[in-house]
Amino acid sequence: MRYLWRAAGAAAVLGLATVAGVASADTTLTYVGASGQYKVYITPDAVRIDGDGSGWQLYKKDDPAIFSVSPSDRTYTRLDKDTAGEIRHQLDALRARIENRLQQIPADRRPAARAAMAEKIPALDGGSQSVGLDHTGATDTVDGISCNVIQIVRDGRPANKMCVAEAGALGISDDSFDTVKSMFALLHDMLESTGLEGIGLPYxxxxxxxxxxxxxxxxxxxxxxxxxxxxxADRRFAIPDSYVEQKLQTPSPGG
Incomplete structure (x- = not known):
């Protein structure tokens, strides 16, 4: 399941930045944080996200899936609507097995045991997680770019905060921005009803x-x-032919 967390986590990685200018078909964004440097490559046809390690994620508009690529072991996984459906069924079965196991321990120990399992498996309770945006009305400037301060709200509680600049002010073409939005729409659809909705951000x-x-x-x-x-270059969005596909896996009750 770590590959699913990684694919969903692509949404959180995309805390992007750029500069104002003429809209361009291709955009490479580099941004930094305490955990390291990230690069995001955007074209009208594809998006690639490189984290601070060797792994990277890939989305192609003509092949609705999110790939998690691992150069260290020369493998990749594919998450699409079909595999997401399989994962949804596997998670339901996993929840049933865990609940059966919990019923076999003393009632006074169940809350602690359930909490411990929930830390390992965020989707354990299966409940839908609401993620919304609070447009605060405040504005700021980042590297000379005007942006609107937005508070992310998870299940009614304030969570992460971001400052958002208009796509046109960022020099990103309409076609490229449409590709970014289609990637996050796909991710949202795949996570819906899994209990993992809260992992992504409502980009x-x-x-x-x-x-x-x-x-x-x-x-x-x-x-x-x-x-x-x-x-x-097109090769930036190509998974090497020598890489082997691995199937997504759900966690087991033991970890």
Missing amino acids: RDLSGMPVRFVDSVSGERRELAAVSHDPI
């Missing part, structure tokens, strides 16, 4: 991109470092 509801992102738990900030509109 599909934004009219622009975050230029600052502040994590509510760690306090980490990610902000603009550099931007380029140079053409991006």
